[in-house]
Amino acid sequence: MKWFYRLGIFIIRGLLPLAALFNSKVARFLEGRIDLFEKLDHFRSGYSGPVAWFHVSSLGEYEQAKPVIEVLKNARPELQIALSFFSPSGYDQLVKKSSTLIDFITYIPLDSKRQAERFVAILKPVLVFFVKYDLWYHHVQASKRLGAELYLISASFRPNQIYFSRFTFFQNLIKSFDVIFTQNKQSVTLLESIGYSGGIVTGDTRFDRVIATALEPKQFPEFLGWAGQEQVLVAGSVWEEDMQLLIPEINTNPQFRWIIAPHSLDPEPMNKWISSISQKAILYSGWDRRETDARVILVDNIGMLSSLYQFGKVAYVGGAFGKGLHNILEPIGFKIPVLFGKLKRKEKFPEAGQSREEGCGFEVENSVELKNTMKLLEDPQAYSESKAGASQWLVANQGASERILKEVLKRYQS
16 A cells, blocks of 8 residues: 555656646645755754644644644743645745744645655654644654654544555554544544554644634724624635525625625625625725725635634634535634534534534524524524533633643653
8 A cells, every 4th residue: 555655646746747737726836845945954954953843734724733833832942843834825824924933834745755754854853743634654654763753633533534444554654643632532432443542632722722812813993893883794714605695694684794704815706796795795905994884894805804703793604515614613712603504524524513512503504594593593592502602612622732732741851
């Protein structure tokens, strides 16, 4: 199986330049890696001390890593933090921002044995953290041979994943980690079924992140004045399928104002949605802040959404009808009920089912179910119970990052 894996990486590496001719994201994927090792050399030549390396797939996984990075940096400030991304969408957003937490940001090279060994040999990390599921065999093995402590954090496993199949190659990849910190007990049980005993339930670190955001959200006084005393629904990371559900409700529900944050900033669908909305709808980029009569504002930029939920009485999170549900924990952090579409693959998003059990999440399949759920939440008692469910869920999961740190510091001796 190892040879099939290496052959697959070789083939992908050969096809990527061709794909880049037709796909701008693939082109950025390759362009960002052109001088990867030169940048890595420059970073390491300027700092000879210990490095903790965190690898994430994209921005969502970084949100899970960030609380752990924060507590680790506070506890061991002598550690320099190197962060690698697989996806351009995550790298592009974070590399533009200055951070007191991250000392070096890079792409991870494609997972060939030669490139992985070169990457790890230059970086020389003493601690290595992979997040959730983006695991690369040769980088994991190179880190292990170097003698680094290897951790997987916020892991959430399912029985049908390849790690629990008959392929020992993928089982050995999992078993290479010194400790796997999981979101739930089921994941530990699955690990034990393949003979791995290093699983520890610590919870989902995203809870720490959303709690911190809710305590100190970004301030947007223009929305405060615009909303006034009226009720607001914040719809985050929505796609066309979500808007087909939401637009009829927007057009028939005069009790709410609406903040819509699309997943894509492509202007064409946004303009189409505006033309389909009977209430006055505008783009945030063209909003005259003195104008308060618009009932719908479409936020056509990135970076605001996680704090915009502070204005919501109710939230809707998109993606369930398509590629996958986006982060429902962000609005939960503000202790408000969250609605989302009917999931195609429920097992991939256990937090959705858990939110329903806690009474703060509501799955809706069509516009009728959306309207009925909105009416349900108009009842003060039902709304209060939903908020209480969100609050209890937050309290029960708070502190995952500190639990991880405690275990890491037991093993790490500088």
